[in-house]
Amino acid sequence: MKIAVCIKRVPDMEMRFSIAVDRTSLDQTGLKYEMGDFDGYALEVGLQLVEKQGPGEVVVISLGPEGVQEILRKGLAMGATRAIQLKADQVPFDGLAIARALAEELKGGNYDLIMFGRMATDTANGTVGPMTAELLGLPCVTGISQLDIGQGNGTARRDLEGASETVHFPLPAVLTIDEGIARPRLASLKGIMAAKKKPLETKPAQLGSISLTVERMELPADRPPGRIIGEGADAVPELLRLLQTEAKVL
């Protein structure tokens, strides 16, 4: 089984962000980067599939500047076989451009499965996976919370608002993975050492024309500072009064 997992380098979301002087990007000072949350789940699912149903290989692919090599090495340390960096000075906001570059790389790869996280934790669009599938003409299931891969086909569950769907699909397919399906493993020391010797190939990203761009980035207005209105159950009538007359939400 041959699996590609597309991963994105995203800033650590627990940091305080500030906007760069160009007003269209984040100030890079002190930013720490990591693999996107959902991408970690996708990689874990891919690794487990090859371990259980091998032989095979897991290829991690990331688009972006030199820094993405760090998360590719992390993917290799977790157990991926090899890595590909699609080199671009920056990752555009345009999902179709990214999908085009990925499809160009993936099309000749004979992958049984191409996996993504449900969305990138930074830009929160979730468009690249299904767009890549369409460009490759492959079946696609998004937001998968349970997955079962059989001989040449699979069954997935995807959660909707207040409901869930059971979806059947043939292989090869493109899948996007939701949280909670399998907790990403930590890289072992042995894995980290082995990763240094695994192949990491770098190629230019074929992004094509870009039609979706960032016009401006701003920090949202801070919420007014919190207010403690009282202690214990005796504060409840005052809370109710404020909700009715001041906030007017009841």
Next chain:
Amino acid sequence: MAAFLAFAESRAGRLRKVAFEAVTAARQAADRAGGHEVHAFLIGAPGIGQGVEALGKHGADTVFVVEHPALERYSPEVYSATMAERVRAGGYRGAFFTASAEGRDLAPRVAARLGVSLASDVTGFEFQNDSLIAQHPAYTGKVNVTLRLTGTPALLSLRPGFVTPAEQPRAARVESVEPAMDPAAARVTVSELAQRSTTKLDLGEAPIIVSGGRGLRAAENFKLVEDLAAALGDAAVGATRAVTDDGWRPPTDQIGQTGRLVSPDLYIAVGISGAIQHLAGMRTAKTIVAINKDKDAPIFKIADYGIVGDLFEIVPRLTAEVKKARSS
């Protein structure tokens, strides 16, 4: 003529609220552009066409109806092929989706089929001459991004709940459309749709959310949270990641960075300390109430109204007072 198209989402044969949000947004765009037409796209099993009248009521001039017995459940391939063909044929200035689970699946597919990009999960939009300017909250709600999408048609998906459905009645014309591909040839099929509950409100649609954290100490104590939600009426129950990880609540109840992002009118945090991952999912709520025993808990920094103390005394009292207020 630059008309606008709205995808009217349905489930199990019924229109969803997001369908009216998409039509309302398309109506706003069409009116701002000088009174152009709004078209809606409605697809499903025979009988789905009954939704036409309701779509007209929200401002659709024409509804394109696709009915086929094999479309009882969502079919990503048939939906995207047929919707893409309609967008192409209609020469629209813009096409509206919503960023619901179905919309997030469908919209990028339609965009890729058309070879255009997509502004997704949008909380504000304006069509200019050759551009769509769209607002999109990113970086777990910590950064507001203004996007420029050039080219026609401009595809966008709206954040659910951001547009309030408004009535602007039209006697909608109906045009029947055949599926753009044989549904029997679809490779991806949905065999089952399991509704978790038909009576409970979804977190994304509820005007009030009561949410519980580790402070509740045990799964069975979520009854306190459920009782309060029931007393409030239009309320859904959410949870923190710690709670869903422990299996006290299903993963789908999780609010936060990796769960649902919600912005209800009222958010009541019960026994929640306010980890940054949780705040990312609910900081845009209009009014936040926090009940926690630790006065230094981070949740109190953003709560409009906080009560410090024992939730096991405070919450039942609040439930009782709400019941009393609602019955009087």
